[in-house]
Amino acid sequence: MPDRIPTNTLPLSTHASPTIAAIDLSALAHNLAVVRRHLTAPCNILAVVKADAYGHGAVTISQTLAGLGVARFGVATIQEGVTLRDAGLQAPILVMGALLPAQLPDLLAHKLTPVIHEPSIAEALAALVRSRPDPSPIHIKVDTGMGRLGLAPEAVLPFLQSPLCKGPLRVEGLMTHLADADGGDPDYTESQIARFRALAAQATAAGVSIPLLHVANSAAILRYPSSHFNLVRPGIMLYGYQSALRGPAAPDLRHVLTLSATVMQIKHLASGQSVGYNRAYRASRPSRIAVLPIGYADGYSRALSNRGHVLLKGRQAPVVGRVCMDMTMVDVTDIPDVTAGDEAVLIGWQGEAQITADDLARWLDTIPYEVLCAIGPRVARVYR
Template structure:
């Protein structure tokens, strides 16, 4: 029996979004679907399968463990681990046929040694730091590092990539500077005879606003989930949000004057208000910051949160013109209170909103409006 609170994932929206994004690519450009962080909270395995069905050729993750999860699910598409990898994880990278981002000699040497031990090649993508400032080789150090990689047996430099920090900014200056540094790095590698098959720089924002950054492969993350990347409010592409979070009214009462609601008694009734209790709380990702300032939607009408959001329950005020009863559906995240709305109230971004939807909420996967899979909490 599923909890009344659940996350509904529209796999058709994932497919639709990928096909829409592909319209912006040159023929032959490889499409990587980024499914890190449990598919941005949507579920890595079902999203990955839907993405591959939609024509994505590669998958991107942040950690070795995420890559192994894809392999154990039977997915054979190329998988790039884009985040830091410890040398002690080299054997796992090779054994599970994962691509690794490299930017330090110690990891490259460990991967080469693992490949020799296991009798199979390892493919790596050289990460260049052109201005993100997280990980990567600086462009002026790229030649020396490239020579190190070229000398390592069983190690193939399959790709070279960078990450754009402000691709969604209406002012393109910083992105152009990063791409210029990337071009310098590519020229430096070519000067020593290293010309990797895959050059890539474009995240979701750059795919839609910087076609010069597409190169051989693009990495689409937030956009495949139907959310607008970067700091702009709209894009010239028809994206459909893939996630809705819903619950049901568990209890309704009519308040008496001076009665209070929830911890610390931060909300006091004037009398006559109808207050509904919803079985979802901050342990499910409905943040405590929504206390007395968030909303849920009942009958198409916004219902303000009253009192403090609890770990497992939240109270909302039902408008007088909404004939709500126990068992009625409540939209927690979706039309009427979207991920972008959440982000504005919380002072964050939609990426964080969907990633923090609690894992104890069942994920219910839909195709053509019908349930095709249910992922219960562990």
């Protein structure tokens, strides 16, 4: 059994927790190497660690990646950035989500770099930093076709040439986000990349030098080398998953997270007896039911009621009845010798069997991102 390294977010006593997300840091290092293999120097990496590093624990994930040479990090909110700063991370942190003017003092106090989606927020920032000796770094996001946050392409050059970007603010990066890098319309993605490239060229022609140009998420890293520019923003592939529906053969990624829960009790049901809320499952035969200490408040979705499966003794046990806030019941009638204290695996390997976040996503009609991000703070993160 590998050593269990304490997490930074939970007191030691919780390591006896019956519900654990075990994080394999060597798999993370392996996936980082896969990202690097797809890049041509001098392209750099900004690791996307928002949403608590997709449920993996942003502090330890970021510290580990920083130790492996990753120089930049991306989060969605100021609070996420502050958490990393409080843990001692000194690398540049880009706040990629939308900001309110009232949040800017916190952003500055923690040396976080904002993504500017529209000029008014840049004006508010400039007003705060005007008296400082050095300009504040910003990245500008242009909407080349995502239909979400960002400056319209035609607004970028005027903004870059405005007095804001010549005094109080320093444009360190220009970025865009791809709408369909993992989808089936390469022409659309190529047109977004081309639009971005044209804007970068316009800026250069106008004498504006922007050190960092970044476009690519995981799918684009794998499928669109022309999107790499000099910085890429991998998220899901660092954690061992792919979002691409088609395209080149899956690279050799390793899943980083294993989710497990200890069987707390075995119930013996007579035929006709029911399980859980609303009696949503009724035994059609004498049954043995294992009770697991994980529920929708931990991120194990209620939509898995009577639908999901877990592994016990290396075999699939179906979820029966409604997933509760704190508990889930599984049918182990066909799996001999399951007892209280056994480990059920909800995501990961057990023996020869595996359940992945992709499997849960299929059962839930969603994507692995949502499955991983949903794993809540009550689940103890244990780093191996």
